[in-house]
Amino acid sequence: MRDHHRLGRSAAIVALSIATICASPYAFAATNEQPPADVDWPLHGLTAHEDRHSPLDQIDRENVERLGLAWSFATGSRRGQEATPLVVDGVLYATSTWSRVFALDAKTGRELWRYDPKVPRDVGRKACCDVVNRGVAHREGRIYVGSLDGRLIALDAKTGSELWRVQTVPKGGDYTITGAPRVVGELIVIGNGGGEFGVRGYITAYDAESGEERWRFYTVPAAPGQPYEHPELEMAAKTWSKQSDWASGLGGTAWDSMAHDPELDLLYVGVGNSSPYNREVRSPGGGDNLFLTSILALRPETGRLVWHYQTTPAENWDYTATQHMILAELEIEGRKRKVLMQAPKNGFFYVLDRATGELISAEKIAPINWASHVDLETGRPVETGVGDWNDEVRYVMPGVPGAHNWHPMSFHPETGLVYVPTLSNVWPFHADEDYAYVPGVMNTGEDWPGFHDALRWIIPFCNPAHLTAWDPVEQKLAWKVEHDHPVNGGILSTAGGLVFQGNGAGFFAAYDAATGERLWRIETGTGVMAPPVTYQIDGVQYIAVLAGIGGSPAINFANYTNDNAGRIYAFRLDGKDRMPASGPAPGGVVSAKPRPLDAEEVDRGRALYASHCSRCHGQWARSTGWLPDLRYSSQAVHENWESIVIGGTYSGKGMASFADRLNAEDARAIQSFVIERALAVDSIAERVQAWAVDNLCLPTTWVAD
DSSP states (O other): OOOHHHHHHHHHHHHHHTTTSSOOSOOOOTTOOSOOOOBOBOSTTSSTTOOOEEOOOSSOTTTGGGEEEEEEEEOSOOSOOOOOOEEETTEEEEEOGGGOEEEEETTTOOEEEEEOOOOOGGGGGGOTTOSOOOOOEEETTEEEEEOTTSEEEEEETTTOOEEEEEEOSOTTSSOBOOSOOEEETTEEEEOOBOGGGSOBOEEEEEETTTOOEEEEEESSOOOTTSOOSSTHHHHHHTTSOTTSOGGGOOBOOOOSOEEEETTTTEEEEEOOOBSSSOHHHHSTTOOOOTTTTEEEEEOTTTOOEEEEEESSTTOOSOOOSOSOEEEEEEEETTEEEEEEEEOOTTSEEEEEETTTOOEEEEEEOSOOOSEEEEETTTTEEEEOSTTOOSSSOEEESSOTTOSSOSSOOEEETTTTEEEEEEEOOOEEEOBOTTOOOOTTSOOOSBOHHHHHHHHTTOOOBSSOEEEEEEETTTTEEEEEEEESSSOEEEEEEETTTEEEEEETTTEEEEEETTTOOEEEEEEOSSOOOSOOEEEEETTEEEEEEEEOOOHHHHHHTOOOSSOOOOEEEEEEETOOOOOOOOOOOOOOOOOOOOOOOOHHHHHHHHHHHHHHTHHHHOGGGOOOSSSOOGGGOOHHHHHTHHHHHTTOTTGGGTOOOOTTTOOHHHHHHHHHHHHHHHHTTTSHHHHHHHHHHHHOOBOTTOOOO
């Protein structure tokens, strides 16, 4: 039998940690015959501390095998689903692709309303990693969502009607928004993305009632001669070369993580990668390049900086610090410390004093070769030189996907462990010797055709994704579950002694929080990368999660075995609903009619395809199924190739016109390359390559020279 008094105390802690946003629903007498009060998931990370650990324990180690589907809801999308649902007063609020919002009865899955911000489909070209959205914020009867085209929108929580909107990025620019807004007192705080496309990062706070801007913090300085918008930029500017690639915007977008400590009155913001990645052309002569890849501690009311910590000075590999941050109290060397924990892309797990920014510890959490360790005296990583790719091709670990990407982790106060969705990967970095900033394209400083060629032969890790249980006090691995699919899922832990995670292979599972033993698993058909949440209605605990994979791994690494139909699943003990059937993966037959192909034109088309097409349609025209595999294009597509690529015939479907980058001759060259690839589908060389990639792999303990 569960200890209801212990459960009440746990809930009181949760209630205190989110201040007055929601009160504890758990404190009830053991003799009370009334069912427990409903329990919400009111904030993105459940609490303002973003710990993603629920004190609900109705579903536990002993009964989790009875978990069954309570209901499901079809989102109507076949692309990436990354949202954390919120549950408030019996209503589940979730987002899907193109920033659409759904309000559902959290007990039955019945749709109450939906809102479509009608994002122009050509904006999808500006999104590095799919047209995803990670969720909404809720405050006093209002829902707040950021749209892909850069608007912050307030909706009536009961009806879905629009109350106000503000354009939080320049219209017509190359910014996007995929992250969830956060509620901080009377403010709504939102960041943005687009670092590779020539933008300058910032984060903005708005009045929750009116939408009026309260403050804005720029994460990198403007070009020399421009005024400093706030005093912190004068200090940051000293860490940049005066010959920096100012036209590129420099990056530093704050596209995801935030956390809030009401007691210390600090808002923590994770800052993203550089633009371009190659530091030799971004800031010739060196410099740490603040505030790239940094954790910022800001005063919520003013936006002024209190402290910062830079995880990767002189960032060179897309090692963002926008990954999930958790605030907790740990006993370290005999005393309680208020800490901030983060596992950014660069492969280290950081524990910082969240009042001062002091580095407490940092250890490797995944295979890496760019640095040997972090010097605890200076707080700086000690680079090995393997990551210096300006003068020669380097194979760097982790690669651009990172050792931990956007997928949220969880902290379990009873086990003392942080559960992290980690990754093992390697990336071929090729410098573009002729790099020059070009508006509207990916400005990473890489030689895209060279990368395109190298990635074709990269052998993947045997178990590229993992559920890693990490001891943040001892800074060591407690246990690990290895997955053989490259798409990982976000994490939820509960007081029932459970850890929940999905995987791109098409399953959702529960693990023992102490040992990592898998206790329950259900086939979802559609892969899962979104983080689960849990809530309680009428005394019944539910676990809910979105399914549908997308993003960068879906383009280059995942192989779809189904139609990737987006869904929201809700599970409960003894749930009796039937899991929806999955459709077949997209397929087709090669329909390109052979025509005389000029070898030089095909080679030029290969380079153009790598630069403009590969990030959506796959390397070497071999799609994973996320978006159409051009090798299997219909004859009608081939006959209208130029009107699609140049004329924008399919812009309403998300295939924007490339008339600003390509001409008719370019389009024909790309078509020639695609036809050549289509005709090679059954060639011996292609079969050998496919066999090598599918059957050879590197162990996760491998370390490159």
